[in-house]
Amino acid sequence: MRLADHIAAWQKELKPPTKIQQSEGVYRLLVDQQWLLCLEAIEEEGCFFLFSSVCEIPKQGEVEALRSALSGNLFGKETGDAVLALHLDTDLLILFRRFEEATLRHEELMQGVQEFISLLRHWKEKIQRKSLKESVALQTHFQNYEQPDAMKIFFA
Numbered sequence: 229m230r231l232a233d234h235i236a237a238w239q240k241e242l243k244p245p246t247k248i249q250q251s252e253g254v255y256r257l258l259v260d261q262q263w264l265l266c267l268e269a270i271e272e273e274g275c276f277f278l279f280s281s282v283c284e285i286p287k288q289g290e291v292e293a294l295r296s297a298l299s300g301n302l303f304g305k306e307t308g309d310a311v312l313a314l315h316l317d318t319d320l321l322i323l324f325r326r327f328e329e330a331t332l333r334h335e336e337l338m339q340g341v342q343e344f345i346s347l348l349r350h351w352k353e354k355i356q357r358k359s360l361k362e363s364v365a366l367q368t369h370f371q372n373y374e375q376p377d378a379m380k381i382f383f384a
């Protein structure tokens with residue numbers, strides 16, 4: 229099935245009925261009021277991609293977030309059939325998955341979409357936790373810095 233056929237079938241299944249937006253060859257659907265899913269066909273390759281933004285890489289915790297994403301990508305350890313990538317112009321962490329049009333059944337796509345949403349949730353929470361953990365560590369550091377007793381190591 230081609231992507232347009234999958235979209236038509238999916239649109240009939242949506243409850244409540246929802247219009248899947250299409251612009252410049254990219255289909256967009258907001259799921260559960262929080263997950264913007266995009267699908268784009270690459271006709272010359274006979275495939276299409278499902279992709280979504282996980283989050284903007286936080287400036288505090290940037291190295292840890294990127295390290296975590298690289299580690300999660302390794303052999304699909306935390307990404308399954310999807311892949312994480314960094315959009316260099318926007319610093320967005322993007323999750324995407326490739327589907328082959330020639331062999332994909334609609335039920336497989338729907339299962340893949342559910343798995344994809346679970347991965348999105350996992351990565352959004354993981355990056356937020358990493359960012360929060362680093363933020364708390366920095367706050368603790370600066371609180372200690374403001375307390376003279378904590379500075380004794382520097383003035384011993």
